[in-house]
Amino acid sequence: MKKSVLVVGAGIGGLATALRLAKRGYKVEIIEKNSQAGGRLNQLKKDGFTFDTGPSFFSMSYEFKEFAKDCNIEMPFKYMALDPLYTVNFSRSPKTYRLYKDIHKLAEQFKDVEPDFEIKMRKYLKNGKALFNDTVDIVIKENYNSVLAYLITLMKVNPVHLPILFRNFWQQVCRYFSSDDAREIISLVAFFLGRTPFDTPAVYTLLSYTEFEHDGYYNVEGGMYKIVEGIVEELRKENVTITYNTEIVDFVANGRKLDCLVDQNNRQWRSDIVVVNSDAASFRGRIFKRPKFSMEKLDKMEWTMGPLTIYLGLKCKLPQVEHHNYYLGDNFKEYANKVFQSSGTLQKPYYYVNVLSRNNPGCAPEGCESLFFVCPVPDLRFKKNWDDKDEIVNSILDDFSKRINQDILPEIVSKTIYTPVDWQNQYNLHRGSGLGLSHKMMQIGAFRPTNFDEVFKNVFYVGASTVPGTGLPITMISSKLVVERIEKLKY
Numbered sequence: 001m002k003k004s005v006l007v008v009g010a011g012i013g014g015l016a017t018a019l020r021l022a023k024r025g026y027k028v029e030i031i032e033k034n035s036q037a038g039g040r041l042n043q044l045k046k047d048g049f050t051f052d053t054g055p056s057f058f059s060m061s062y063e064f065k066e067f068a069k070d071c072n073i074e075m076p077f078k079y080m081a082l083d084p085l086y087t088v089n090f091s092r093s094p095k096t097y098r099l100y101k102d103i104h105k106l107a108e109q110f111k112d113v114e115p116d117f118e119i120k121m122r123k124y125l126k127n128g129k130a131l132f133n134d135t136v137d138i139v140i141k142e143n144y145n146s147v148l149a150y151l152i153t154l155m156k157v158n159p160v161h162l163p164i165l166f167r168n169f170w171q172q173v174c175r176y177f178s179s180d181d182a183r184e185i186i187s188l189v190a191f192f193l194g195r196t197p198f199d200t201p202a203v204y205t206l207l208s209y210t211e212f213e214h215d216g217y218y219n220v221e222g223g224m225y226k227i228v229e230g231i232v233e234e235l236r237k238e239n240v241t242i243t244y245n246t247e248i249v250d251f252v253a254n255g256r257k258l259d260c261l262v263d264q265n266n267r268q269w270r271s272d273i274v275v276v277n278s279d280a281a282s283f284r285g286r287i288f289k290r291p292k293f294s295m296e297k298l299d300k301m302e303w304t305m306g307p308l309t310i311y312l313g314l315k316c317k318l319p320q321v322e323h324h325n326y327y328l329g330d331n332f333k334e335y336a337n338k339v340f341q342s343s344g345t346l347q348k349p350y351y352y353v354n355v356l357s358r359n360n361p362g363c364a365p366e367g368c369e370s371l372f373f374v375c376p377v378p379d380l381r382f383k384k385n386w387d388d389k390d391e392i393v394n395s396i397l398d399d400f401s402k403r404i405n406q407d408i409l410p411e412i413v414s415k416t417i418y419t420p421v422d423w424q425n426q427y428n429l430h431r432g433s434g435l436g437l438s439h440k441m442m443q444i445g446a447f448r449p450t451n452f453d454e455v456f457k458n459v460f461y462v463g464a465s466t467v468p469g470t471g472l473p474i475t476m477i478s479s480k481l482v483v484e485r486i487e488k489l490k491y
């Protein structure tokens with residue numbers, strides 16, 4: 001008889017783990033703090049508009065295929081490739097770059113600023129491909145029982161990549177490209193990991209290979225939330241219940257076994273095995289009161305940026321704007337190095353705009369547009385006060401109107417703003433950090449909070465702040481790794 005499993009959190013990590021386990025015969029139930037599933041991969045319906053509130057695309061589609069195959073289900077949602085992947089506009093020029101996957105077509109746009117762009121890009125991607133092939137399967141998709149086991153695995157990586165360990169993302173990009181435009185655009189992908197190219201290890205330049213050559217980016221038909229709806233439907237078929245509005249606040253233990261978890265209404269939740277999808281570092285501190293994860297210690301760790309997000313319904317169309325768009329200033333290095341630790345009002349923020357209704361017309365009324373802005377900002381350790389949020393948002397909307405040559409301010413019929421305070425409070429994200437723990441060398445692999453608990457033999461973790469890291473496909477890998485651990489449990 002298989003054991004019972006309680007999953008704490010209905011984020012993508014919790015949902016995927018629950019389905020993999022239910023399909024293996026475990027008796028699974030999920031509890032979730034909020035009133036709907038998805039966690040950061042969520043949806044807001046308001047004033048006739050539908051907004052994806054967090055992720056707006058994904059890469060490494062084969063990880064979702066692996067998940068569907070493992071669960072023996074049809075792919076629970078439909079997705080389509082994006083090309084151009086995204087656009088980039090700098091305040092220093094009216095030109096908008098379209099980031100096509102076709103390198104020859106892409107190179108055309110750099111012909112005035114970066115001589116031999118195509119040759120350089122192909123060389124850069126060749127290196128990214130070698131990094132990808134020599135590390136992803138060997139290092140990232142593995143469970144490690146100790147730091148020693150991790151270091152032994154690292155020693156198996158082709159030594160040709162050794163020098164890259166001593167560089168950051170920016171330094172690596174600068175070895176291939178000389179113009180500001182090319183360097184800043186190619187290194188933008190570091191922001192997708194929630195930090196900047198100046199503090200992201202160069203090994204992540206393999207992401208450039210995943211975006212341009214290996215697999216690209218995808219959008220989901222009907223909006224990203226269809227991923228959640230699809231998996232929740234499969235869970236329903238397996239009789240997995242999700243109890244909403246239930247937050248774990250305490251626990252009862254019996255030696256090295258967790259006896260039960262306790263919710264905000266003092267209800268006790270018992271199961272043979274617990275999988276925590278709440279942030280793996282802060283749950284250990286806030287709930288299990290582990291000294292290694294005290295508030296003070298958590299604050300000393302390196303976290304990804306806080307998101308300031310804006311959801312806008314417009315009563316007009318924006319045909320000139322693509323699906324994914326980045327709007328950058330002309331002080332890239334200075335901005336990246338300073339802004340994420342500043343405490344005051346942001347000056348000339350950099351931001352990203354997603355036009356959800358462009359590929360998904362059902363997400364906005366006829367003739368209207370559903371827009372989602374993300375502005376990476378300091379987390380709540382640095383900028384605690386968000387009374388100036390309207391001022392910051394207005395400066396972004398004003399700047400956007402100028403860049404697209406269309407005043408959107410009179411067209412706004414729906415507006416919602418989430419600051420890092422909202423992100424923190426909704427999903428228990430430490431200090432409102434959007435993507436969880438950063439991916440610096442000492443916070444990845446065996447140095448990241450493990451997916452098994454140090455004390456309780458029956459407690460495991462899944463999601464962005466445990467192994468392997470953040471992002472939707474990586475969280476799918478996380479669910480696979482934690483299930484492998486649970487399957488090896490000896491009762």
Ligand SMILES: Cc1cc2nc3c(=O)[nH]c(=O)nc-3n(C[C@H](O)[C@H](O)[C@H](O)COP(=O)(O)OP(=O)(O)OC[C@H]3O[C@@H](n4cnc5c(N)ncnc54)[C@H](O)[C@@H]3O)c2cc1C
Nearest residue numbers: 009011012013033039040055056057248278463464471472
């Ligand atoms: C603004 C933004 C944009 C992003 N864009 C992208 C993108 O385009 N592509 C991409 O791949 N990734 C993107 N990401 C990252 C991606 O959203 C995350 O990596 C992923 O969703 C993390 O999933 P998770 O299951 O680890 O955690 P979560 O989604 O945080 O799920 C954890 C769940 O646990 C619940 N919970 C927490 N504490 C408790 C408790 N004590 N009791 C009960 N329940 C609890 C929470 O409410 C939540 O539902 C983005 C993130 C943000 C914030």
